[in-house]
Amino acid sequence: MSESKLIRLGTFDAERSWRPSGLATLPAVRSPGGDRVAAAMDELLAVLCGPDDLLITGSALPDSFIGVLAGAGIALRYRQAPPAGTDDDGHLTVEQRLLHAAPGDLAGYGLAPYAVLPETGSLIRACGLRTELPGVDVVCRVSSKTWSNALVRTMGLRGAGTVARSVPELLTQVEQLGTATAVIKDPYGVAGRGTMAVSSPRMLRTVTRVLQRQADQGAAVELLVQPHYDRAADFSAQIHVTEDGEIRWHGIRLMENEAFSYAGSRPVPAALQQRLAQAGYRELITGVGTALASEGYHGPVCVDSMLLRDGALVPVLEINPRVSMGLISLALERRLAGPGTTARLSVRTLRLPEPSTVSRVFGRLTAVLEERGGLLQAGRTGLLPLTVNTLRPPRGRLYYAVVARSLEEDRLLDETMAEALDMVGRQPTEVSHAP
Incomplete structure (x- = not known):
């Protein structure tokens, strides 16, 4: 993106906007206050801001917070998104709030959102922003684990699962895995939500009962089934796909996960870097970027990968067509x-x-x-x-x-x-x- 000054904003729960209505959902226990936390995670985008950029957040930032960032060398220009003045204010994205009261002083800025949402295109037009982003239909398609799983099969990579489109199919596919634990994923799940490790017949019966109840009411079933891998390391590659299809490499970060939930990112140890270089990992990820470009996507991409304890590489576990915690972690490394x-x-x-x-x-x-x-x-x-x-x-x-x-x-x-x-x-x- 070539714009000299950018607006940075974002909704860190983008997958919720991408998920088609009418899909059956896996049983889950929601974290108390999880939505409030996700709504405030846009503050993390401060580390991506350049000196001329403007961060627009959903909540007001105390002067003390801006001062602490400045003390560390992160000077920040920011404003809070205006309230929409409706009863749904607390559930609106920053993009939706800006659309309700489009500021008149943003014309000429570029836009670097955390992710492209259904309302992003309207925001660009309403505020006169100078940005070309992919269509939300493209983003929704390539963000699906069903799409990334098909790509894994096309590329002949290890880690492909199967897609179940009915409860009987789900039962059959779990049984055919022949492993003690199966992992069932919602095609639009993220950060521990929409992923279940099923390790007993009783748990599987509970899952299928919940899904069948929804299917009986007309919900569609679409779930990815994978074996539970004995992982030695989780890591992610960060790339940027340009509008003309060029793949720009940002780097790799080791991920710390707790029960499928994100817990941190750090530099990759030298031994793992060497192992990935020998396996041609960067070339594989470039191939993923090329496939995304052929679908019409351009922008930031995070590819989740893993190394198994037997030494095998699963290079493409999930594809996230958006800004990621790994990219933010790389920005921290370069700035701090x-x-x-x-x-x-x-x-x-x-x-x-x-x-x-x-x-x-x-x-x-x-x-x-x-x-x-x-x-x-x-x-x-x-x-x-x-x-x-x-x-x-x-x-x-x-x-x-x-x-x-x-x-x-x-x-x-x-x-x-x-x-x-x-x-x-x-x-x-x-x-x-x-x-």
């Missing part, structure tokens, strides 16, 4: 890490005392980090909180960067964060550690 240091992105889920406000929680957190010498300053090592409105009681989530010179310093910084969060609320229930 200096000679002899590395940067990683980490996540902690925590319970917070009530009543409280995000400003109070964030202020207390950064004060404790500063007192302990752990708050990141430009050119140094330390910890940098990257979100603020995700810290809403009673259950919040903190996304933060860890910049360290060594694994030992990384470990000590993580201990500092744990102690700080313990003082703010109570010990987090989910922790992401460097190895």
Whole structure:
């Protein structure tokens, strides 16, 4: 994208907009406050902003948050999306809110959204933005795991599953796997939602009962069935497909996952880099980008991959045609890490005392980090909180960067964060550690 100044915004739950209506859903337990957290994750886009860019967020950013970012070398121009003035305000995307009251001073900006949504095209026209993005129909098609699974089969890669389009087909395909555990995926699931590891006949009966009930009411069944892989490492490749079909390589990040949910990204160890180079991984991912371009897609792409314990490579597990946590993690590395240091992105889920406000929680957190010498300053090592409105009681989530010179310093910084969060609320229930 060649525009000199960009608007950055986004809805991190884009897959919900891409998912066709009428599809049966897998049984799931929703995380309390999960929607509120997802709505505030657009704050992570600050690390992608250049000096002339404008970040538009769904929630107001406290001055303290902007100051902490500036102290680490991330100067930010931002504004909050205007309220739509409707009863549905809390459920509207930033794009939809801007459409309700299109600002008149954005003409001439380019647009770099987290993902292309159904309303993105209308927003471009309403605000006079200078951007060519793929059609949402293209994005919806290539974001489906059904599409990526077909591509895996066409390329002859390991990791292809089968697509079940009825409950009887699902039962047959799980049985034919012949493995102790089967993984069933919604074609538009993301970040732990819409993925189930089925390890017993009883669990399978529960899943099929829920699905059959929906099918009896007219819902369509479309699910990807895969074996449960004995994975040694999860990682992702970040590329950009240009409008003329050129594939630009950004890099690879090792992913930390907990029960299919994202828990962090960090640099890839040298041994894994060498293994991937020997396997021609970059060339395989370039082939994925070429296939996306042939479908009419252009823009950011994240390809999830894994290395199995037997040494086998599954190069294409999922394809995400959007900005990703891996791309954000790479941006952190390039902006915050200096000679002899590395940067990683980490996540902690925590319970917070009530009543409280995000400003109070964030202020207390950064004060404790500063007192302990752990708050990141430009050119140094330390910890940098990257979100603020995700810290809403009673259950919040903190996304933060860890910049360290060594694994030992990384470990000590993580201990500092744990102690700080313990003082703010109570010990987090989910922790992401460097190895």
